[in-house]
Amino acid sequence: DQQVKQNSPSLSVQEGRISILNCDYTNSMFDYFLWYKKYPAEGPTFLISISSIKDKNEDGRFTVFLNKSAKHLSLHIVPSQPGDSAVYFCAARGGGADGLTFGKGTHLIIQP
Amino acid sequence: GAVVSQHPSRVICKSGTSVKIECRSLDFQATTMFWYRQFPKQSLMLMATSNEGSKATYEQGVEKDKFLINHASLTLSTLTVTSAHPEDSSFYICSARRGQAEQYFGPGTRLTVT
Numbered sequence: 573d574q575q576v577k578q579n580s581p582s583l584s585v586q587e588g589r590i591s592i593l594n595c596d597y598t599n600s601m602f603d604y605f606l607w608y609k610k611y612p613a614e615g616p617t618f619l620i621s622i623s624s625i626k627d628k629n630e631d632g633r634f635t636v637f638l639n640k641s642a643k644h645l646s647l648h649i650v651p652s653q654p655g656d657s658a659v660y661f662c663a664a665r666g667g668g669a670d671g672l673t674f675g676k677g678t679h680l681i682i683q684p
Numbered sequence: 685g686a687v688v689s690q691h692p693s694r695v696i697c698k699s700g701t702s703v704k705i706e707c708r709s710l711d712f713q714a715t716t717m718f719w720y721r722q723f724p725k726q727s728l729m730l731m732a733t734s735n736e737g738s739k740a741t742y743e744q745g746v747e748k749d750k751f752l753i754n755h756a757s758l759t760l761s762t763l764t765v766t767s768a769h770p771e772d773s774s775f776y777i778c779s780a781r782r783g784q785a786e787q788y789f790g791p792g793t794r795l796t797v798t
Contacts (some may be wrong), residue, residue: 606786615688615789616728617779661727671718671730671743672779672787 575599576664578675586683593660593678598643601667607636607647608661611678616661620647624666631671649680657682686712688780690790697768697797704764705793707778713758714780718753718787722775734761768797 573575585591593607603624608616619682622629622645629636635648649656652656664674687710707717715736720728733741733754740753752764765772766789773796779787 608789613775613792613794615690615779615791618786618788621786669730670716670733670741670781671720672728673730674727676727 573598574604574676576662576673576675578660578662578678580678580679581676582679584683585652585682587654588651591647591652591656591680591682593646593647593662593680595647595651595675596643597645597664599664599667599673600643602664602673603666604664605636605638605645606665606672607634609656610659610661611640612659621639627647652682653684654684656680657669686780686782686788688778688790689777689787690793692793693791694794695796697795698745699769699797700767701768702764703795704762705776705778705795706710707761707780707790708786709759709780709782712780712782714782715758716781717755717761718772718779718781719753719761720777720779722777722792728777731763765795768795770797773797 594627605623607619620631620634638645639671659677661677662675689708691706693783719731722728731746734753734755735754743750755761777792781787781788
């Protein structure tokens with residue numbers, strides 16, 4: 573049973589537009605959420621995180637929104653740049669566990 | 685961002701042999717490190733939590749006698765895959781926790797067992 577779900581395996585966005593990556597979770601004990609960017613054969617790179625006591629966190633071009641009642645979070649990237657093309661993983665922590673539970677990732681493709 | 689290194693980046697070994705992978709946090713001390721595994725087209729799956737000075741905590745389904753973890757210092761954790769088999773071939777990634785929950789990942793180790 574997958575506790576963190578990224579239902580879009582891929583997403584194509586034009587350069588300069590907004591990219592919105594979605595993530596849903598089922599475990600209500602999760603209290604911290606993170607987004608990572610990953611290239612093939614490399615480790616994930618931390619992008620941005622949000623605590624469950626907040627509903628928004630912003631860092632430069634990246635903004636994460638959390639809707640606890642819907643158990644949904646999203647990552648907004650604006651404006652999208654070619655270098656943003658990568659696989660983005662949503663991850664969550666909580667429920668007594670220290671490690672992260674990852675979604676399957678969304679492959680973001682930024683088209684020029 | 686924080687820097688975590690892994691060594692080796694790629695290793696090929698014969699079935700039945702053991703392989704050791706090192707994970708180091710280069711610019712901060714990490715009391716807790718984690719080991720993940722990623723199979724092709726799959727997500728990262730947590731294998732175990734490595735705590736400095738104490739025994740590792742393994743996730744359900746992960747054999748602790750097969751995947752030996754040693755967290756010898758605040759900057760080094762090692763994962764030894766004992767008696768490796770072809771089904772152990774995977775991408776192994778470590779991470780170190782810094783701050784509340786942010787984990788910084790190493791570049792990963794591609795293990796191929798022939």
